Amino acid sequence: xxxxxxxxxxxxxxxxxxxxxxxxxxxxxxxxxxxxxxxxxxxxxxxxxxxxxxxxxxxxxxxxxxxxxxxxxxxxxxxxxxxxxxxxxxxxxxxxxxxxxxxxxxxxxxxxxxxxxxxxxxxxxxxxxxxxxxxxxxxxxxxxxxxxxxxxxxxxxxxxxxxxxxxxxxxxxxxxxxxxxxxxxxxxxxxxxxxxxxxxxxxxxxxxxxxxxxxxxxxxxxxxxxxxxxxxxxxxxxxxxxxxxxxxxxxxxxxxxxxxxxxxxxxxxxxxxx
Numbered sequence: 455x456x457x458x459x460x461x462x463x464x465x466x467x468x469x470x471x472x473x474x475x476x477x478x479x480x481x482x483x484x485x486x487x488x489x490x491x492x493x494x495x496x497x498x499x500x501x502x503x504x505x506x507x508x509x510x511x512x513x514x515x516x517x518x519x520x521x522x523x524x525x526x527x528x529x530x531x532x533x534x535x536x537x538x539x540x541x542x543x544x545x546x547x548x549x550x551x552x553x554x555x556x557x558x559x560x561x562x563x564x565x566x567x568x569x570x571x572x573x574x575x576x577x578x579x580x581x582x583x584x585x586x587x588x589x590x591x592x593x594x595x596x597x598x599x600x601x602x603x604x605x606x607x608x609x610x611x612x613x614x615x616x617x618x619x620x621x622x623x624x625x626x627x628x629x630x631x632x633x634x635x636x637x638x639x640x641x642x643x644x645x646x647x648x649x650x651x652x653x654x655x656x657x658x659x660x661x662x663x664x665x666x667x668x669x670x671x672x673x674x675x676x677x678x679x680x681x682x683x684x685x686x687x688x689x690x691x692x693x694x695x696x697x698x699x700x701x702x703x704x705x706x707x708x709x710x711x712x713x714x715x716x717x718x719x720x721x722x723x724x725x726x727x728x
Contacts, residue, residue, distance in 0.1 A: 459617065551690075559678065574591075581623065589614060593631075607631065654702060657681060657701050661680070664677065684701070
């Protein structure tokens with residue numbers, strides 16, 4: 455990749471020099487003395503900061519998970535003590551349903567990841583892109599991030615296609631990835647992932663955008679299971695069941711709400727004439 459980018463950089467410098475009548479050596483000296491030093495310092499600082507955050511997160515997440523699993527009985531007992539004894543049965547049903555729906559959602563994501571990884575790898579292999587399996591798996595992992603992940607995935611594919619093949623292969627990769635995304639969004643996600651949480655598409659899009667605005671990429675990833683938990687709670691509380699129905703994916707037929715009232719209106723008119 456370094457060699458390829460250097461070749462492209464040299465070609466660009468020659469083209470820019472021919473258009474502006476400025477010597478290539480002058481441009482290179484300016485980049486080395488001004489732009490490169492400043493850019494190098496910025497990149498170095500960002501890399502150090504990013505590496506530190508990544509290391510801290512990698513160390514802390516397993517600790518958090520172990521603590522949560524260890525103190526699970528404590529959390530459950532705390533929730534039960536917040537409510538009266540007569541509500542404990544309904545509360546246990548909510549907790550059990552929540553556990554099942556989260557497990558089902560994670561299973562759906564895993565199945566989607568495997569299918570998309572296979573499609574990506576096969577498509578890249580057919581196009582002759584190097585490291586097809588590695589890139590296919592990486593693209594499938596990035597695809598788990600709603601909206602942003604698809605953009606990052608296709609950018610990675612296009613960059614590798616550019617540095618290992620030719621510029622025209624970038625468009626081949628873009629077309630292939632668009633086709634896979636179409637299959638994923640219209641077949642895999644509705645049938646494998648969304649069907650497991652039973653949340654309609656409109657609510658899913660809204661909560662993903664809100665989650666991204668509040669908590670970034672992490673919020674986008676956690677927004678779907680979070681709203682699924684809320685739906686489970688609404689479905690078990692009598693006064694909130696209409697809101698649970700609003701979040702669900704069961705769409706009433708128009709016949710019940712449009713045709714029937716229209717027939718009743720016609721019937722009334724006929725009776726009034728008689």
